[in-house]
Amino acid sequence: METAIDSHINIVGLEKTINQNGNSVRILDGIDLAINRSEVISVLGPSGCGKSTLLNIIAGLDQPDSGSVNIDGLDFDSRLGSVGYMQQKDLLLPWRSVKDNVILGLEVKGMSKKQSYQIAESHFDSFGLSGFESNYPNALSGGMRQRASFLRTVITEPDVLLLDEPFSALDALNRSRMQMWLLDLLDEIKKTVLLVTHDVDEAIILSDRIYVMTSRPGKIHSVEKVPFARPRNRDMVNGNSFVELKSRILSFLWDQN
Amino acid sequence: MGNWLIRWSPAFGIVILILFVWEALVEIRNIPNWLLPPPSSVAMTIYSDYSLLTMHTLVTLEEIVLGFLLALIVGVFFASAICLSNTVEKALYPFIIASQTVPIIVIAPMLLVWIGYGLAPKVIVVALISFFPIVVNMVDGMKAVDPDIQKLMYTLGGKKSQVFSKVMIPSSLPYLFSGLRVAIAMSVIGAVIGEWVGSSEGLGYLMIRSKPQFQTERVFAAIVILSFIGVGLFCLITYLEKIFVPWSTERRVQN
Numbered sequence: 445m446e447t448a449i450d451s452h453i454n455i456v457g458l459e460k461t462i463n464q465n466g467n468s469v470r471i472l473d474g475i476d477l478a479i480n481r482s483e484v485i486s487v488l489g490p491s492g493c494g495k496s497t498l499l500n501i502i503a504g505l506d507q508p509d510s511g512s513v514n515i516d517g518l519d520f521d522s523r524l525g526s527v528g529y530m531q532q533k534d535l536l537l538p539w540r541s542v543k544d545n546v547i548l549g550l551e552v553k554g555m556s557k558k559q560s561y562q563i564a565e566s567h568f569d570s571f572g573l574s575g576f577e578s579n580y581p582n583a584l585s586g587g588m589r590q591r592a593s594f595l596r597t598v599i600t601e602p603d604v605l606l607l608d609e610p611f612s613a614l615d616a617l618n619r620s621r622m623q624m625w626l627l628d629l630l631d632e633i634k635k636t637v638l639l640v641t642h643d644v645d646e647a648i649i650l651s652d653r654i655y656v657m658t659s660r661p662g663k664i665h666s667v668e669k670v671p672f673a674r675p676r677n678r679d680m681v682n683g684n685s686f687v688e689l690k691s692r693i694l695s696f697l698w699d700q701n
Numbered sequence: 702m703g704n705w706l707i708r709w710s711p712a713f714g715i716v717i718l719i720l721f722v723w724e725a726l727v728e729i730r731n732i733p734n735w736l737l738p739p740p741s742s743v744a745m746t747i748y749s750d751y752s753l754l755t756m757h758t759l760v761t762l763e764e765i766v767l768g769f770l771l772a773l774i775v776g777v778f779f780a781s782a783i784c785l786s787n788t789v790e791k792a793l794y795p796f797i798i799a800s801q802t803v804p805i806i807v808i809a810p811m812l813l814v815w816i817g818y819g820l821a822p823k824v825i826v827v828a829l830i831s832f833f834p835i836v837v838n839m840v841d842g843m844k845a846v847d848p849d850i851q852k853l854m855y856t857l858g859g860k861k862s863q864v865f866s867k868v869m870i871p872s873s874l875p876y877l878f879s880g881l882r883v884a885i886a887m888s889v890i891g892a893v894i895g896e897w898v899g900s901s902e903g904l905g906y907l908m909i910r911s912k913p914q915f916q917t918e919r920v921f922a923a924i925v926i927l928s929f930i931g932v933g934l935f936c937l938i939t940y941l942e943k944i945f946v947p948w949s950t951e952r953r954v955q956n
Contacts, residue, residue, distance in 0.1 A: 503856050525858025535853050539871040539948045549857040552867070580948045600857065 452636045453479040453502070453604060458511035460497055471497045473661035475511070477638075481603075484630055484637040486647035488693065489657030490700040495640040496532075498662070499606045502638065503529040515604055525553075528602035528635075532609045534593035536581035542592050543577040549600040563599060570629070571595045587618045591625070598633065607639045611646065623649050624678055631675055644693050648686060649676065656693055659700040668693065735915035743925065746918040753907075758926055760903040764820065764892040765885075765930065768827020772884060775828065776835030777877070783836075784843040784869060794840075801833045805891065809898040823895035823903070830891035831884035835877065842876025843869045875949040878942040885938055889931045 458475040461468050471494040479485050487495055500506035502513055504523035515523060536545045546567075547560035568574045571591045581589055590610060597605065610626075611619040623646055630637060630650070641647050647654050654668040671685050680686055706713075720740045726732070727739040734742060747754060779797065783790045805826060812822040846869055854864045896905025904923040911919040942949075 500852075505852055505855060524855055527856065529853075529856040531849055531853065533847075533849060535847070535850050537850070537868070537871070539874070539946070548854075548867070552854065552857050552859040552863050582948070596857075 451478040452481040452483070452515065453477065453638070454512075454514040455502070456512050456514075458498070458501065458513070459509045460494070460501065460506075461509055462497075470661035472501075472508070473663045475662065475664060477655060477664070479636055479638060481636055482634045483653070484639065484651045486639045486641055486651040486654045487657060488641060488644060488647045488654050488697070489662065490659045490697055491642060493657045493659050493700075494662035495657065496608055499529065499608050499638070499640055502604075503527050503606055505529075526602060526604075528597045528600065528605045530593060530597040530605070530607050530610055532612060534581075534589040534613075536589055536592055536596075538581055541578050541580055542573055542584065545581065546573075546592055546595045546599055548596055553600065564595070567595055567599065570632075572625075586614050587622055590614065590622060594626075594629075598635070603636060605635045605637045607637065609641050609643075610639075612641075612643075619643075619646075620678075626650060627676060642697075644690050644697070645681065647693075648672075648689060649681070654693065656696060665696060735917050738918040738921055742918050743921040746922045747925065750919065750922065754904075754922060754926060757902055757904050757907045757923075758930070761892050761896070761905065761927075762930060764823040764827055764895060764903065765888050765934070767820070768824040768891060769831055769885060769888045769934075771824060771828040772832035772835055772888070773881070776832040776880070776884075777839060779832075780836050780839035780843065780873075781865075781870075783840050785865065797833065797836055800829070805830050805894060806898075809894055813899045818899060818901075823892060823900065826895035827888045827891035830894075831888040834880040834883040834887070836880075838876045838880030838883075839873050842873030845876070846872050874946045875942075878938065878946060881938050882935055885934045886931055889927055889934075893927065 455475060455477040458472050459470075460472040461470050463469075475498060477485075477487075487498065489495055497506065501508050502515075502523075504525075504527065513523070515527065518526065536542075537548070540548070543561065543564055546564050547555075547557070550560040550563065551557070564577075568577055571594065573588060573592055573595065576584060576588065581592065584592065590613070594610070611622050614622060627650060637651075639647070639650060648670055651670055654670060656665045656668065657663065658665050668689060670689070672680050724739045724741060727737060738746075779793065783794060808829065809822070809826050812825055816822050816825070850868055850872075851864055854868060859867070892903070893905035893908075896903040897909055900906045904927055908920045908923045911917070911923075
């Protein structure tokens with residue numbers, strides 16, 4: 445394994461078994477991950493391979509049975525609240541305006557409303573939310589809701605972002621637009637990102653490396669390096685190396701489940 | 702205002718129709734006033750007994766409002782305790798449900814014996830009858846919170862108390878208001894029951910006193926006023942909901 449000393453996130457031998465209707469089900473079976481600082485990696489796998497469990501453990505919401513997660517040397521308790529975790533659903537609070545939703549993380553950390561609004565204000569433009577700050581989430585389109593949820597995740601400036609299928613609720617066209625938007629954003633904010641997805645295109649477009657997982661119990665099957673330099677653009681999906689990489693990954697996933 | 706009249710015109714139509722048929726029946730059949738007074742004489746009574754009715758209305762209104770507020774405070778407190786602690790839920794919830802199976806008509810005279818004649822026993826009867834829908838609805842609302850939103854709060858660094866104040870309380874408000882609408886209707890009944898078992902003022906007392914004196918118009922006048930109180934307070938709650946929970950009533954705008 446390429447467990448470089450200076451990797452930002454270091455995960456070794458993660459195992460997790462859960463109890464489901466009286467049966468013990470093995471979810472994660474010895475996961476090793478090493479992610480460098482400012483690297484974007486994807487975890488790609490069939491549904492039910494334990495991707496969400498993996499993120500819950502990294503975020504500090506769940507404990508592994510064995511193995512260790514090390515982010516900048518932080519232990520379990522202090523990880524909760526310092527790792528940005530964007531779940532599958534946008535989870536905007538319907539009783540808060542867009543503005544009040546995005547500052548939620550600053551608010552629970554005790555920052556004053558005035559100061560949090562100022563910080564939020566400076567981001568609305570690049571997150572395509574200008575003019576909608578005072579609207580309730582139910583007045584927004586799916587893409588805008590997702591961007592608001594994104595802003596809420598990054599506004600507290602965590603070094604690590606965990607993204608759990610962030611665009612799965614969007615239609616194909618909007619998803620593609622959001623991927624391009626995220627690509628630009630990540631180039632700009634330079635975070636260490638772990639993206640979980642089952643969309644092969646999305647994984648290739650966004651990440652530097654792809655961890656391909658087997659179906660339950662989840663194991664790392666292979667690590668693919670994505671051969672595209674940044675900044676990237678939409679045209680790369682037509683290139684030979686893109687198609688080749690995609691078909692190699694797909695043919696493995698095809699045989700799973 | 703005009704809009705409002707048009708929207709509720711079916712209700713007005715029904716009221717006018719009923720009043721008309723009622724008036725005609727009493728007239729044609731020559732029914733005596735003490736048996737069934739026509740709407741016109743009920744209206745006359747409301748007009749001529751204006752000050753008497755106002756005095757008793759204010760008493761009943763006070764019992765309703767105080768009892769309802771007491772129910773609101775106690776209800777929200779119990780609901781919060783139940784949602785914050787599993788032990789409290791297991792300890793309290795069965796008794797809260799059981800309390801509703803005890804007929805209020807049996808409890809009301811006992812309250813009179815225990816605490817006496819004044820305002821207090823009526824307020825307690827109103828609170829007893831109306832706190833139940835408040836507790837049950839609010840508990841349901843707090844339990845309906847998406848567990849993923851709780852996860853979100855924890856990953857943002859939130860504490861349990863913040864999950865409670867920033868998520869569980871606001872998300873339970875629409876449910877709470879449903880409970881309040883049921884509770885306000887029941888609290889009118891509660892006040893009347895409280896007055897029936899022993900009092901010297903209030904619309905319930907006026908009804909009890911007027912019936913044996915064959916002043917049936919006055920009984921009906923009291924019923925009319927009670928209905929207006931019920932409908933009026935119900936509308937007030939709905940209005941407050943629009944102010945406090947605008948997000949659940951605001952319509953979706955797609956763009």
